[in-house]
Amino acid sequence: xxxxxxxxxIYSVPEGDNLLxxxxxxxxxxxxxxxxxxxxxxxxxxxCALIQYEDNPNPEVGDSHEQRGRIVxxxxxxxxxxMRISVNDPRAEGFRGQVxxxxxxxxxxxxxxxxxxxxxxxxxxxxxxxxTERRYQGKKRTHRNxxxxxxxxxxxxxxxxxxxxxxxxxxxxxxHDLQAMAAHNHVYFGRHEDGVLExxxxxxxxxxxxxxxxxxxxxxxxxxxxxxxxAAPSVCVHCALGCNTSPGERYGELRRIVNRYHGQVNxxxxxxxxxxxxxxxxxxxxxxxxxKIQPSEQGERLETxxxxxxxxxxxxxxxxxxxIAADKRLLGIGSPxxxxxxxxxxxxxxxxxxxxxxxxxxxxxxxQLALNILLKAPVRIPTLKEVEQADAVLVLGEDVxxxxxxxxxxxxxxxxxxxxxxxxxxxxxxxxxxxxxxxxQDQKTPVYLATLSSTGIDDIAAETFKGTPEAxxxxxxxxxxxxxxxAPAVDGLDENTAALIQRIVDTLKAASKPLVISGTGCFSxxxxxxxxxxxxxxxxxxxxxxxxRNECTDLYLCVPESNSMGMAMLHEETAQGxxxxxxxxxxxxxxxxxxxxxxNDLYRRAAxxxxxxxxxxxxxLIVVDHHLHELAAQADLILPAGTFAETEGTxxxxxxxxxxxxxxxxxxxxxxxxxEWLSDMIALRKGSGQPAWQHxxxxxxxxxxxxxxxxxxxxxAPGDDFRISGQKINRQPHRYSxxxxxxxxxxxxxxxxxxxxxxxxxxxxxxxxxxxxxxxPAAVTPSYWSPGWNSNQSVGKFQQEMNxxxxxxxxxxxxxxxxxxxxxxxxxxxxKPPPASDGQWLLxxxxxxxxxxxxxxxxxxVMARSPVSCVLLHPDDAASLSVDNGDGVxxxxxxxxxxxxxxxxxxxxxxxxxVPVGLLQTAGLVYLQRVQVKKDPDWQRxxxxxxxxxxxxxxx
Ligand code: SF4
Ligand code: SF4
Ligand code: FES
Numbered sequence: 001x002x003x004x005x006x007x008x009x010i011y012s013v014p015e016g017d018n019l020l021x022x023x024x025x026x027x028x029x030x031x032x033x034x035x036x037x038x039x040x041x042x043x044x045x046x047x048c049a050l051i052q053y054e055d056n057p058n059p060e061v062g063d064s065h066e067q068r069g070r071i072v073x074x075x076x077x078x079x080x081x082x083m084r085i086s087v088n089d090p091r092a093e094g095f096r097g098q099v100x101x102x103x104x105x106x107x108x109x110x111x112x113x114x115x116x117x118x119x120x121x122x123x124x125x126x127x128x129x130x131x132t133e134r135r136y137q138g139k140k141r142t143h144r145n146x147x148x149x150x151x152x153x154x155x156x157x158x159x160x161x162x163x164x165x166x167x168x169x170x171x172x173x174x175x176h177d178l179q180a181m182a183a184h185n186h187v188y189f190g191r192h193e194d195g196v197l198e199x200x201x202x203x204x205x206x207x208x209x210x211x212x213x214x215x216x217x218x219x220x221x222x223x224x225x226x227x228x229x230x231a232a233p234s235v236c237v238h239c240a241l242g243c244n245t246s247p248g249e250r251y252g253e254l255r256r257i258v259n260r261y262h263g264q265v266n267x268x269x270x271x272x273x274x275x276x277x278x279x280x281x282x283x284x285x286x287x288x289x290x291x292k293i294q295p296s297e298q299g300e301r302l303e304t305x306x307x308x309x310x311x312x313x314x315x316x317x318x319x320x321x322x323x324i325a326a327d328k329r330l331l332g333i334g335s336p337x338x339x340x341x342x343x344x345x346x347x348x349x350x351x352x353x354x355x356x357x358x359x360x361x362x363x364x365x366x367x368q369l370a371l372n373i374l375l376k377a378p379v380r381i382p383t384l385k386e387v388e389q390a391d392a393v394l395v396l397g398e399d400v401x402x403x404x405x406x407x408x409x410x411x412x413x414x415x416x417x418x419x420x421x422x423x424x425x426x427x428x429x430x431x432x433x434x435x436x437x438x439x440x441q442d443q444k445t446p447v448y449l450a451t452l453s454s455t456g457i458d459d460i461a462a463e464t465f466k467g468t469p470e471a472x473x474x475x476x477x478x479x480x481x482x483x484x485x486x487a488p489a490v491d492g493l494d495e496n497t498a499a500l501i502q503r504i505v506d507t508l509k510a511a512s513k514p515l516v517i518s519g520t521g522c523f524s525x526x527x528x529x530x531x532x533x534x535x536x537x538x539x540x541x542x543x544x545x546x547x548x549r550n551e552c553t554d555l556y557l558c559v560p561e562s563n564s565m566g567m568a569m570l571h572e573e574t575a576q577g578x579x580x581x582x583x584x585x586x587x588x589x590x591x592x593x594x595x596x597x598x599x600n601d602l603y604r605r606a607a608x609x610x611x612x613x614x615x616x617x618x619x620x621l622i623v624v625d626h627h628l629h630e631l632a633a634q635a636d637l638i639l640p641a642g643t644f645a646e647t648e649g650t651x652x653x654x655x656x657x658x659x660x661x662x663x664x665x666x667x668x669x670x671x672x673x674x675x676e677w678l679s680d681m682i683a684l685r686k687g688s689g690q691p692a693w694q695h696x697x698x699x700x701x702x703x704x705x706x707x708x709x710x711x712x713x714x715x716x717a718p719g720d721d722f723r724i725s726g727q728k729i730n731r732q733p734h735r736y737s738x739x740x741x742x743x744x745x746x747x748x749x750x751x752x753x754x755x756x757x758x759x760x761x762x763x764x765x766x767x768x769x770x771x772x773x774x775x776x777p778a779a780v781t782p783s784y785w786s787p788g789w790n791s792n793q794s795v796g797k798f799q800q801e802m803n804x805x806x807x808x809x810x811x812x813x814x815x816x817x818x819x820x821x822x823x824x825x826x827x828x829x830x831x832k833p834p835p836a837s838d839g840q841w842l843l844x845x846x847x848x849x850x851x852x853x854x855x856x857x858x859x860x861x862v863m864a865r866s867p868v869s870c871v872l873l874h875p876d877d878a879a880s881l882s883v884d885n886g887d888g889v890x891x892x893x894x895x896x897x898x899x900x901x902x903x904x905x906x907x908x909x910x911x912x913x914x915v916p917v918g919l920l921q922t923a924g925l926v927y928l929q930r931v932q933v934k935k936d937p938d939w940q941r942x943x944x945x946x947x948x949x950x951x952x953x954x955x956x
Contacts, residue, residue, distance in 0.1 A: 242653025277856025339649025476530025519558025888939025
């Protein structure tokens with residue numbers, strides 16, 4: 001720390017910061033545009049001017065040293081001991097006023113119709129710089145706007161040429177199709193021609209741009225001002241990374257998702273799946289009332305159009321009383337996309353011995369393996385921020401961009417962090433963005449990618465390896481053996497692979513913070529085991545170097561769904577809890593009367609004919625879910641559940657971090673949280689007049705008490721009794737407007753605001769609204785605002801230091817830390833599978849960011865970004881099948897056929913077919929099995945009609 005004087009006051013600030021960063025960390029107001037806490041300084045906008053007084057003043061000279069100084073840019077000036085500066089000096093204020101006046105000459109004064117209005121950094125900075133009157137009378141420069149796809153609107157006239165968008169899109173996110181073009185007053189930020197922005201992180205432009213050039217197109221569809229949006233602290237449900245979000249609601253409709261800063265997880269950025277995948281909450285297929293199935297006249301339940309009867313609350317209760325009566329034998333099928341509370345409540349209803357995870361055998365085994373490695377091996381799960389600090393990375397088998405997107409953005413920063421090492425040597429400050437990039441040129445921190453095919457982050461890789469899961473597992477096992485000869489050896493490696501292994505080994509061994517990444521995405525236990533061997537080998541080496549101290553290696557294992565890790569932890573303690581197939585077997589054996597399925601469309605998890613076994617028995621089916629999916633449509637009773645937007649609950653991320661999401665608005669109609677339905681069912685079954693739990697916190701506490709591995713989940717967020725100065729925390733901003741008029745078409749009397757008994761938050765603008773850092777724990781802070789700071793930049797007022805942890809600590813609690821006594825056992829490579837016989841192909845998974853995840857894939861803007869579903873084929877294989885791009889193939893497994901278009905991919909392993917994960921036609925496929933593939937002679941007709949034949953008949 002060093003001492004500096006700002007406007008006559010002495011402050012202690014971190015050495016190495018720049019003046020702007022230091023002033024902001026101290027809570028002072030200094031305007032800025034081009035500086036971004038995650039991207040550093042380039043000194044482009046000249047807005048952060050302040051006065052730096054002369055050093056070594058000589059008061060005897062007569063002219064006061066206090067007056068002598070020069071204008072410097074705060075973001076470009078390093079701090080030094082004893083420096084004296086002024087933010088409020090009239091010369092600095094005047095300079096800043098001139099800069100903003102110049103920037104505003106071309107800016108349209110269209111705030112009343114600009115979607116950024118009210119949360120605009122330019123508005124805030126204009127006022128902060130005291131520019132209130134327009135003097136320039138000339139014509140404004142105008143631009144043509146571009147179509148940029150389903151996510152982003154473009155309004156270039158509002159640009160102030162701060163270059164943040166280009167720096168974010170190209171330098172930070174690695175995009176190639178958005179540039180700064182032309183020069184001077186005509187500089188243009190956009191694509192060379194209209195078209196969909198290619199980056200999977202394009203949505204962050206909305207928050208990076210300090211004005212209204214890039215705005216959220218999905219919000220435009222049902223626009224509302226920021227101050228009219230009710231918000232809640234939430235966690236993204238579209239993958240397992242646990243990015244923090246702030247969803248906004250108005251009139252009972254979810255209108256947008258924005259980033260909620262988390263210092264260790266998502267920082268300032270989300271992926272487009274997480275930002276734009278929310279519309280499933282407003283979807284047409286939402287269930288609002290309990291429904292009872294009406295079988296066809298022939299009494300058939302399958303392969304017929306079902307009719308459903310809407311049930312009143314009493315009728316629902318009557319139905320439930322019959323289906324789950326005390327003498328009924330129940331079986332519960334949970335879900336990795338449901339909260340811990342919902343899964344635990346189901347387990348309590350049916351009993352641990354009758355609770356199943358709802359994952360297929362393949363999924364369940366992979367999840368248990370991942371958890372066992374993380375719990376027992378000498379490894380530690382890094383946070384995403386720590387991922388960005390690694391100095392050598394090996395990714396084994398996981399296509400992270402498509403399975404855990406935000407992790408791919410972090411890896412991009414890892415690859416670039418070599419610039420910081422170079423900068424340190426050159427004594428260049430770490431925030432000097434342009435200088436560091438210049439010094440770095442094309443050098444990268446080594447990231448090695450071993451994947452099934454080409455991926456969207458291959459450009460950051462030092463080297464890539466493409467192969468089947470078996471080849472990747474062999475590569476990994478050989479790396480482990482080369483690091484620690486005690487690890488099982490691998491023979492038969494070719495010369496090139498052996499040389500590559502040596503380069504990877506040398507790099508990992510030389511690194512001080514090596515990182516290994518793998519996961520369930522390529523469906524191979526052997527790949528994860530090889531990753532565990534490498535991590536253990538590195539840990540052993542480090543332990544030897546440290547004289548036998550117990551060292552561990554950073555290992556990140558990706559899992560697919562928002563609560564996959566939580567489900568694995570719950571399952572581990574549920575000795576009987578098993579796979580979906582085990583559940584189906586139980587049902588078929590006839591010792592089950594009623595099956596309760598929680599938030600899980602089982603048709604996505606296993607082959608159709610397997611799921612239909614559910615209906616071969618006499619068992620009745622209750623489905624608790626928020627959508628009328630295929631399984632729900634066949635249930636005897638469907639109970640409408642709340643989504644993340646209407647309920648509270650805890651999920652555990654792939655980092656092992658338990659986090660709580662809170663309802664953004666109250667549920668409509670008969671929608672209730674899944675745990676509430678299950679709580680009532682427990683009461684009905686017991687014949688008790690009282691539900692098992694009244695509040696979600698009680699379920700959380702019972703879960704924590706019952707499941708040892710989850711005992712800390714109660715610390716994920718403050719409970720429902722948390723108050724500040726006796727008050728709850730308001731979800732609606734204090735400027736929320738129209739509350740008295742919103743329902744005027746129904747009743748001119750303002751209704752009582754709904755109460756929330758389940759959390760410390762209130763569905764109202766009344767509450768603890770004082771913008772005082774540290775007052776509201778981050779886990780229950782819906783959004784950030786501070787006087788004069790209406791944009792997302794206000795979060796800086798709530799960080800311990802700029803870009804650092806939030807006041808009071810970042811949300812969530814880590815449940816998995818390195819084992820005190822790690823198990824140092826090696827995984828052995830499985831025996832080589834027999835060579836494929838003629839006509840047999842290896843079925844590989846193809847993960848797709850905009851199609852493979854169930855909920856986001858229901859959102860129209862994400863659907864619009866979903867690629868045509870294709871099977872990837874190596875060119876030689878395509879030739880042997882006599883197919884070309886655009887032709888079709890028929891893939892035949894044991895019990896079904898799948899028809900898909902061909903896409904030739906040079907990097908696909910020969911002898912394999914890579915099929916998209918999570919599509920209707922491919923749901924339930926067992927990957928890594930051998931399948932038959934042949935040309936589809938009827939493809940032309942199928943693709944024109946959109947009808948695809950399967951063993952179960954024709955489906956659209
Ligand atoms: S479009 Fe926005 S972010 Fe890009 S240069 Fe213009 S004002 Fe800055
Ligand atoms: S990376 Fe995952 S958790 Fe983060 S925003 Fe994207 S989908 Fe959501
Ligand atoms: S923020 Fe300092 S010059 Fe732009």
